[in-house]
Amino acid sequence: MKAEARLLIFLGVFIGIMGIVYGIWSKEWGGTAMLIGTGILGVFPGLYYRWWSKRIGYRPEDRDATMEEGAGRIDTFPGSSIWPFTLGMGCWFLVLSLVFGTWFAVVGIPVVMFALAGGTAESRRGGDPAGH
Amino acid sequence: MVDTLERTTAHEDDHGHGHEEHHGPGGLLNWLTTTDHKVIGMNYTVTSVVMLLIGGAFAMLIRAQLTVPDGAVVSLSKYNELFTMHGSVMIYLFAGPFAFGGLANYMVPIQIGAPDMAFPRLNAFSYWLYLTGSITMLLGFLTASGAANFGWVGYAPLSNAVNSPGAGADLWIGALILTGFSAIFTGVNLVATIFYLRAPGMTMFRMPIFTWNMLVTGILILLAFPVLTAGLVMLYADRHFGTHIYDANGGGSPVLWQHIFWFWGHPEVYILALPFFGMVTEIIPVFSRKPLFGYKGMVFATISIAALSTGVWAHHMFTTGVVLLPFFSFMTYLISIPTGMKFFNWIGSMWGGQVRYTAAMLFAIGFLLTFLIGGITGILLASPPLDFFTHDTYFVVAHFHSVVMALVLGAMAGIYYWYPKMTGRFLNERLGKLQFWMLFIGSMVFIMPGYVLGLQGMPRRMAVYIIDPTWQNLNIVSSIGGFMIGLSTLMFAVNVISTIKAPKTAGPNPWDAHTLEWFTTSPPPHHNFYSLPNIKSERPTWDYFHPDAPALIHDDHDPSHVPGGAKADAK
Structure with a gap:
């Protein structure tokens, strides 16, 4: 976890400093805002990872480890699901409604809501670690 | 001792199948409902x-x-x-x-x-x-x-x-x-x-x-x-x-x-x-x-x-x-x-x-050469005086087409390298090399006139240009290069179509490669691995198949990193 945290913090700090230099030098606020925002985008998750790395120490994938040390359940992966496709079609209709008229949204919004509900219900069933 | 271990991958899917016997829906429904990264990647x-x-x-x-x-x-x-x-x-x-x-x-x-x-x-x-x-x-x-x-x-x-x-x-x-x-x-x-x-x-x-x-x-x-x-x-x-x-x-x-x-x-x-x-x-x-x-x-x-x-x-x-x-x-x-x-x-x-010099390697070398041209002309354009002079001319078009043609060469390198892994079949090497030369020479013929045209002031995004024999000749040369690139793409299509029914002869590690994807079968099973080697360096597959080769040392704190470490480990 440590290397991951360092990577993000380095990128964030570097871009943040660049943003400050750029802001002072150019006095152009659009670019300055984007650079400093990007810096925060690196530092914020970086510090979160750093906090975790202090709590959990070295995971098997952070050190020299044999496969036995990582044995056991990795995670629950959904096998197949219709909801990503449904949600994708709903979003497509929403975007088309921006171009061709609101009636596309009349189809799109219910499909999106249906897909979100279906996907969430599926996660609750499939993601239960006590199941199976 | 074989350091291959069954990593107990108890990642059961919604329907309760283990990873070895995955029975998802077939055909079109499989395509619509898949969440397998390999199918999505394809x-x-x-x-x-x-x-x-x-x-x-x-x-x-x-x-x-x-x-x-x-x-x-x-x-x-x-x-x-x-x-x-x-x-x-x-x-x-x-x-x-x-x-x-x-x-x-x-x-x-x-x-x-x-x-x-x-x-x-x-x-x-x-x-x-x-x-x-x-x-x-x-x-x-x-x-x-x-x-x-x-x-x-x-x-x-x-x-x-x-x-x-x-x-x-x-x-x-x-x-x-x-x-x-x-x-x-x-x-x-x-x-x-x-x-x-x-x-x-x-x-x-x-x-x-x-x-x-x-x-x-x-x-x-x-x-x-x-x-x-x-x-x-x-x-x-x-x-x-x-x-x-x-x-x-x-x-x-x-x-x-x-x-x-x-x-x-x-x-x-x-x-x-x-x-x-x-x-x-x-x-x-x-x-x-x-x-x-x-x-x-x-x-x-x-x-x-x-x-x-x-x-x-x-x-x-x-x-x-x-x-x-x-x-x-x-x-x-x-x-x-x-x-x-x-x-x-x-x-x-x-x-x-x-x-x-396999087709993949040729494409990779072609990538280096083409990207170098694109990179160096990019550095030229980073100079404001030069950029003011060439902005919105074909010089810029030629610059970024050098870069993106390099990416196309790189994409072809990647396809020729990983096609055996993704399908279990080889693409035709001879046709691949022919395609490389067609694409590489075509790219150069297509790009180079652009630099000259740009320096002479031909603007980009124009459907017509002034009647000038030099400009027209350069444009014709560039178009010939463009059509050569088109031809090379057709050769690629022929290559893929002609191998689509070929027998799966690739085996897990046809190139004697370094990284983990070459440890599993071609194409890999659902959820990717039946077993994994112990990872001692950035080349786990190579280490496994070449236990006599000296180990690579990167992490200083790693106790296994002594010369012959992988060898000692394998015995």
């Missing part, structure tokens, strides 16, 4: 190659139009649509999705020993957004007012509702919002997968360079694409809701669009390039039968390219007259240092090796 690869063919067909029409000064192959307005859609399809729908959606989706989990991407359903969702986004963009041709016609950069005020009315422009905006979210979700997925799903022993500094590059690409996607999507939403608001964000008459700023666009656009260049750097970095050491020269240097070069790439955007905007020239010029020069380091390491990896 979907992405095939869709993006189709987009390459469509974008390439537009390019053929453009080159046909320019063979004569007053060409009449297409009308003037159709020409505007063609160059806009050629750029848009190639950048938004081919190069990025091919790399981070296609090959990365397929290879990254396998390279780090993971059973799937971290968020399989999000992964499937991002494919559907990409597919629908692609269809949405191309739908523009079916509307009465035609497709978007303001260039792939969509500059304000040309892209506003007065100058570009019609559904084509809105479809373009909608398509970019869809594909933008698709890219963001893929970025999230890549970063989370690489941070959380590595196999035991696969430390960050043992990851294959391709995976490293995809991690950095994922981070770049996360910082760049939201800016573009926000910019597009504001553009849509300007067009339809009466806002004046990019409208100087209402107190807005057209240059703000350029700032936002290029704040996405320049990291995007590296989002496009880094995956191909990664592919080439996988291929060159394997076919030189050497470990990679300068592994850590390669990683740090990638990270510093990412860090610097956010601070160079306004070198696309020098001629607006309102940007800080020295800052952007200097930052752009700086970025050539890590890129140069990469070239040094690639050459160092080949140096003294037993180079096998």
